[in-house]
Amino acid sequence: MNFFSKYILLSAILVGLTLSAYMGISFYEKETKAIEQDFYKDVDDKVAALERELLLNIEVLFAIKGLFDSSNEVSSAEFNRIAHSFLVRHQDIQALEWAPKVPDSQRAAYEEMKRVEFPDFEITELGSQGMIRALDRDSYFPVSYVAPFSGNEVVMGFDLSSSDKRVETLEKARDLDKSVATPGISLLQYHSNQKGIRIFLPIYSGDPTTVFKRREQLRGYVLGVYRIGDMFDSAIKRTSAHGIYFSLEDWTSGSSASLYSNFPENLQLSRSQLDFTYEKSLARISSRQWAIVATPSVGYVAERRGKLPYMIAIFGGLFVLLGASYIYAILRRSVLIENEVEQRTHDLNEAKRKLEELSQTDGLTKIPNRRCFDETLQAQWQKAIREESYIGLMMIDIDHFKLYNDTYGHLAGDQCLREVAQALSQTLNLNTDLVARYGGEEFVVLLPRTRDCTSPAKRCQYNIERLSLPHETSMTSEFITVSIGVASLSPTKDSDLLDLTTQADLALYEAKNSGRNRVCFFKPKPVDISTIGHQDSHQANHKVSTAGSGKSL
Numbered sequence: 066m067n068f069f070s071k072y073i074l075l076s077a078i079l080v081g082l083t084l085s086a087y088m089g090i091s092f093y094e095k096e097t098k099a100i101e102q103d104f105y106k107d108v109d110d111k112v113a114a115l116e117r118e119l120l121l122n123i124e125v126l127f128a129i130k131g132l133f134d135s136s137n138e139v140s141s142a143e144f145n146r147i148a149h150s151f152l153v154r155h156q157d158i159q160a161l162e163w164a165p166k167v168p169d170s171q172r173a174a175y176e177e178m179k180r181v182e183f184p185d186f187e188i189t190e191l192g193s194q195g196m197i198r199a200l201d202r203d204s205y206f207p208v209s210y211v212a213p214f215s216g217n218e219v220v221m222g223f224d225l226s227s228s229d230k231r232v233e234t235l236e237k238a239r240d241l242d243k244s245v246a247t248p249g250i251s252l253l254q255y256h257s258n259q260k261g262i263r264i265f266l267p268i269y270s271g272d273p274t275t276v277f278k279r280r281e282q283l284r285g286y287v288l289g290v291y292r293i294g295d296m297f298d299s300a301i302k303r304t305s306a307h308g309i310y311f312s313l314e315d316w317t318s319g320s321s322a323s324l325y326s327n328f329p330e331n332l333q334l335s336r337s338q339l340d341f342t343y344e345k346s347l348a349r350i351s352s353r354q355w356a357i358v359a360t361p362s363v364g365y366v367a368e369r370r371g372k373l374p375y376m377i378a379i380f381g382g383l384f385v386l387l388g389a390s391y392i393y394a395i396l397r398r399s400v401l402i403e404n405e406v407e408q409r410t411h412d413l414n415e416a417k418r419k420l421e422e423l424s425q426t427d428g429l430t431k432i433p434n435r436r437c438f439d440e441t442l443q444a445q446w447q448k449a450i451r452e453e454s455y456i457g458l459m460m461i462d463i464d465h466f467k468l469y470n471d472t473y474g475h476l477a478g479d480q481c482l483r484e485v486a487q488a489l490s491q492t493l494n495l496n497t498d499l500v501a502r503y504g505g506e507e508f509v510v511l512l513p514r515t516r517d518c519t520s521p522a523k524r525c526q527y528n529i530e531r532l533s534l535p536h537e538t539s540m541t542s543e544f545i546t547v548s549i550g551v552a553s554l555s556p557t558k559d560s561d562l563l564d565l566t567t568q569a570d571l572a573l574y575e576a577k578n579s580g581r582n583r584v585c586f587f588k589p590k591p592v593d594i595s596t597i598g599h600q601d602s603h604q605a606n607h608k609v610s611t612a613g614s615g616k617s618l
C-alpha cells in the first residue's frame with residue numbers, strides 16, 4: 066500500500082470520525098434545546114400559577130374591603146364570618162386582620178372599649194423583650210380583628226405603625242389607594258422557617274380621590290398575612306413542574322432578597338444545570354417585584370436525555386472504522402496481488418532471459434552457440450555496411466578430433482572441447498569479439514572492425530597449443546592442434562553475408578588440406594588462398610610441413 070493510499074484512507078477515517086462526532090454533538094445540542102424549551106415552559110407555567118395564586122389571595126383583601134366600604138361599623142362577628150369563609154379556601158393565608166386608625170386622644174377609650182371583649186387588650190408593639198405597651202404617637206393602627214384568632218392571639222392590639230419601615234408601607238398604600246406588600250418577614254406566630262408577607266389595603270370613609278383626602282379620610286387597613294412557602298406549594302401543585310429547583314426572590318429594592326427556595330442545601334450545580342438556570346420576573350403585584358430563579362435537577366435533565374446522540378456518535382464511528390478496515394483489507398489484498406503479479410512477471414522475465422541465454426549458449430562449452438553467432442554476424446554485418454568498416458571471421462577446427470575421441474573416449478573429447486573454448490575466450494577481447502561454437506569440434510571467431518586478423522589468429526593458435534592437451538594418435542602433433550581459416554571484408558549493400566563464411570570456410574579447407582595446424586587466409590583470385598605455417602610451434606616442427614596451395618605467413 067503506497068503512501069498516497071494510506072494518506073487518503075487515513076484522511077477518510079478522520080473525516081468520517083469527525084462527521085460522526087459532529088452528528089452526535091448536533092443531535093445532543095438539539096436534544097438540549099428541546100430540554101431547555103421543556104424547562105422554560107415548566108418555569109413559565111409555574112410563574113403563571115404563582116401569579117394567579119397571589120392575585121387570588123389579594124382578591125380576598127378586596128372582598129373584605131368591600132365589607133368595610135359597605136358599612137361604617139363592621140362588627141367582629143361579621144369580620145370573622147367573612148374571613149373564615151376565605152380562610153377555608155385559602156390555606157396559605159396565615160391571618161386576615163383589621164387595624165383601624167386610633168388617634169392618640171382616643172387610645173384609652175378604644176382600649177377600654179376593646180377590653181369588654183378582650184380583657185387584657187392594649188395597644189402594643191414589639192420591644193426587645195417581646196410585646197410591650199406601644200409608645201405614645203399621634204395615632205395607632207392596632208390589630209383589632211384577627212381571623213383565625215387561635216394561634217394569632219399575640220397580634221391582637223399590635224400597632225402596625227410601630228416600625229418606621231411598616232409605616233412607610235402603610236403610607237404608600239394609603240396615598241396610592243392600593244394594596245402594598247411588605248418585604249419578606251419572619252412569621253412570629255408560625256413555627257417554621259418559612260417567610261411571610263403582609264399585604265395592606267387601605268379603607269377610607271367615602272371615596273377620596275386625592276392624596277390629601279385619602280390621608281384625611283383613612284379609616285384603617287385590612288391586611289393579610291401570607292405564608293410564602295405554602296403559597297408557592299399551592300401554586301406548584303397546579304403545575305407539572307417536578308424535578309425543578311425554584312427560588313422566589315424579591316427584587317423590589319434593586320437587590321434580591323430570598324423569599325422562598327426549595328434548592329437542597331449545599332447543592333453543587335453541574336455545568337449543564339447552570340446552563341439551564343432561568344430567571345423570570347412576575348408581574349408587579351402590590352408594589353413588589355418578585356422573580357423566580359429556576360434550575361433543573363440532575364434527574365429532570367437525565368429523564369429527558371436520550372441515547373440517540375451517543376448511539377449516532379458510537380455507531381457512526383464504528384461504521385467508519387469498519388468501512389475503513391474493509392477498504393484497507395481490499396487495498397492490502399490488491400497490493401498482495403500486485404506484488405504477486407510483479408513477482409511472477411519477474412520470474413517469467415528471468416525464465417525468459419535464461420531461456421534466451423540457453424538458446425544462445427552452447428550447452429557443453431558454455432560459450433555462445435551457432436544461433437548466437439548467426440544473429441551477431443547478421444547485426445555486425447549491417448553495422449559494417451553502415452560504418453563501411455571491415456569485419457573479420459576465423460573458423461577454427463580441432464585437428465583429428467575423431468581420433469582423439471576414439472583414443473581417449475567421448476567424455477575426454479567433451480573436456481577437450483571445453484578447454485579449447487575456454488582458451489579461445491580468454492585469447493580474445495570479448496567486449497568486441499565473439500567466440501562461438503560453430504558445431505562439433507569447430508569454433509568461429511567474429512572480429513568486428515578488423516581487417517588484418519593475423520594477430521588474433523596467431524594468438525588463438527598459440528594459446529591452444531599452450532594447453533598441451535596430449536593427442537598421441539594425431540598425425541600432426543603429439544598435442545591437440547587446430548587449423549584456422551580466416552577471411553575479412555568490408556561489406557556493401559550488395560554484398561552477400563555468405564561470402565564471408567564461405568571465404569573463411571575455404572581458407573579453413575585450405576589449412577586442412579595443406580597439413581593442418583596452421584592458419585590460412587582467404588585471398589581473392591588469381592591467388593585465392595594464402596597459407597601460414599606454424600613455424601614457431603613445436604608440433605609444427607615435428608609433424609606439419611608448410612605445404613599446400615596457400616601462401617605461408
Ligand SMILES: Nc1nc2c(ncn2[C@@H]2O[C@H](COP(=O)(O)OP(=O)(O)OP(=O)(O)O)[C@@H](O)[C@H]2O)c(=O)[nH]1
Nearest residue numbers: 462463464465466467468470475476478479505506
Ligand atoms: N566428444 C565429442 N566429440 C564430438 C562432439 N561433436 C563432434 N564430435 C566428434 O568430432 C569428430 C569430428 O570428426 P571429423 O569431422 O572426422 O574431423 P576430424 O576427426 O577432426 O578430422 P579433421 O577435422 O579432418 O582433422 C567426430 O568424431 C565427432 O563425433 C562433441 O560434442 N563431443
